[in-house]
Amino acid sequence: MSLALVKGLIAFSGIALTLGGWYFDAIKKPYTHLFSPHWLPHARFHSALWLFSITLANLGSLFLLYGNFAERDTQLAIYMAAFLPGLFYLSFFPSLLFRNASAWDDGEKPFLFTAPQVLVSMVMLLVLGVALWMDAQLRS
Secondary structure, eight states, X not given: OOHHHHHHHHHHHHHHHHHHHHIIIIISSSOOSTTXXXXXXXXXXXXXXXXXXXXXXXXXXXXXXXXXXXXXXXXXXXXXXXXXXXXXXXXXHHHTTSXXXXXXXXXXXXXXXXXXXXXXXXHHHHHHHHHHHHHHHHHO
8 A cells, every 4th residue: 555556546536537528428429418419509518518627627636646736745635636536426426316317328228227427436436435545544
């Protein structure tokens, strides 16, 4: 167990969120989100807002982990670095409470008990939790 592993787990969760978000929401074809011809312009705006928000938040997380500043490896810096991607992973769950909301892409037939991105968010929250637990163990 080392601080490098803690930071690597946190960085992995943020990078996976950012790259996954861009791939599944903007690049993967057929387009289902940002460039979907079926989406209204304001819905595409919100999709772009989501993508840029996760990108900027996770750049902030990487700066907290690896940037050059006096408090870099403090507990607060590590916790905030984990909080930034965790915030987006956590947002998957209350979003499902809205009437007629679905984590499944439109037209996709469910093949699991929940959409894959919800499972990924659970796993990534577990990864972040393990990283924070490891950090606490290193500090005690």
